[in-house]
Each structure stands twice: as structure tokens, then as C-alpha cells.
Amino acid sequence: MDKALNETLASLPDNTKIYPGHEYTKQNCKFLVKVLPTDPVKKLQSFAENNKETQGKFTIGDEKEYNVFMRLKDPTVQKATGKTEPVEVMGTLREMKNAG
Structure with a gap:
């Protein structure tokens, strides 16, 4: 997940439009605002x-x-997870999101 987001997708031009296969934005915002307000x-x-x-x-x-999964080195995100190593930050974020 880290490589897909932070190497592959992050290397695309910033103006590349996103067309996700499912609409989870409202649900994701509830999590995002807790971790990165x-x-x-x-x-x-x-x-x-x-x-x-x-x-x-x-x-x-x-x-x-x-x-937040593309901001693994952000101090606010790291503080929310208690981790600093990007893959550990990613894993902890995933656990936090799954827990609700």
C-alpha cells in the first residue's frame, strides 16, 4: 500500500484527476478529521x-x-500513530481506521 500510494500514484502529475471505484469520501472524512484536522x-x-x-x-x-496514507512523514500523522517509520505509521493508521 505504501509503495502504491507514495511511489506509484504520488509520482503522477499533481493535476491527475482521481476516479475511485467506490464512494467512501464521507466515511473517510470522519477518520481523516481525527488524525489530520x-x-x-x-x-x-x-x-x-x-x-x-x-x-x-x-x-x-x-x-x-x-x-493520511500519503502523509506518513507528517509530524501530526506520526503523533496520532505514535510511530515514525513510514510502514509502521501506515500499519497503525490502517488499524485505527479499521477500528472505527
Whole structure:
């Protein structure tokens, strides 16, 4: 997951639009705001609350701003997980998200 997000997808141009196969943005925002309560996360949450679908509305550049799985070296994310090594941060984030 780390390689797919932080090497493969992160290497795409920032203006590359995202078309996820499933609409989980509203659900994901509930988790994101707990781990990374930044302005980009709050803007995403507001957009998701006011729009039925988000496919094609955001880019790789946007994802880099609010996707905690793409911000493994962010001090706020590391503090939330208690980890600093990126793969451990990723694993802990996944456990936290799965736990609700």
C-alpha cells in the first residue's frame, strides 16, 4: 500500500484527476478529521457533505494534502500513530481506521 500510494500514484502529475471505484469520501472524512484536522481535510469534508459524489473532482495533488496514507512523514500523522517509520505509521493508521 505504501509503495502504491507514495511511489506509484504520488509520482503522477499533481493535476491527475482521481476516479475511485467506490464512494467512501464521507466515511473517510470522519477518520481523516481525527488524525489530520487541517484546512484541506475540512474542505474535503465540507465538499463531501454537500455533494453526493466526489469522483473526478479531486487530483493527486489534492490527495497529497489530505490523504493520511500519503502523509506518513507528517509530524501530526506520526503523533496520532505514535510511530515514525513510514510502514509502521501506515500499519497503525490502517488499524485505527479499521477500528472505527
